[in-house]
Amino acid sequence: MTIEAAAIISADEKEVLCWHLPEGRSEVGVPDTTSHLLDLLHSSQCMAGTAHSHPGLGVPAPSWEDITTYAAIDKYFRRRFKYWIASMDRAVVVTWCGPRKYDYDVAILDEGKEPGWVTELRRKSQGPDPWPYSESAHGNE
Numbered sequence: 001m002t003i004e005a006a007a008i009i010s011a012d013e014k015e016v017l018c019w020h021l022p023e024g025r026s027e028v029g030v031p032d033t034t035s036h037l038l039d040l041l042h043s044s045q046c047m048a049g050t051a052h053s054h055p056g057l058g059v060p061a062p063s064w065e066d067i068t069t070y071a072a073i074d075k076y077f078r079r080r081f082k083y084w085i086a087s088m089d090r091a092v093v094v095t096w097c098g099p100r101k102y103d104y105d106v107a108i109l110d111e112g113k114e115p116g117w118v119t120e121l122r123r124k125s126q127g128p129d130p131w132p133y134s135e136s137a138h139g140n141e
């Protein structure tokens with residue numbers, strides 16, 4: 001998972017239970033998922049899902065790695081979670097729709113209907129460069 005900033009979201013979807021802000025984050029993200037997975041283990045009973053940011057503007061699309069990670073988390077916990085992805089101006093929520101393992105639906109959140117923590121996620125995603133945009137970050141442009 002390419003991570004700019006990530007968070008675990010509370011069951012009521014209103015709060016962030018914990019942030020995942022890997023050391024040395026850059027515009028291409030840092031695939032440091034170990035501590036994030038430990039947080040998931042601790043939070044799985046009281047979380048609605050996870051969120052992470054993608055660089056740039058426009059409607060974000062999950063990368064293949066995002067989808068396979070979601071499938072692995074859902075399988076591990078035997079639950080279907082919600083997975084938010086936010087770019088710097090739009091956000092989507094990704095959920096399993098089936099029937100196959102990697103069949104995930106991407107629903108675009110209406111502007112103004114985004115959870116409050118999306119703003120904070122965006123803020124934490126911004127490094128010293130205000131718009132850390134990279135074409136290669138996800139390869140799905």
Ligand SMILES: [Zn+2]
Pocket residue numbers: 001002052053054062063066085
């Ligand atoms: Zn991603």
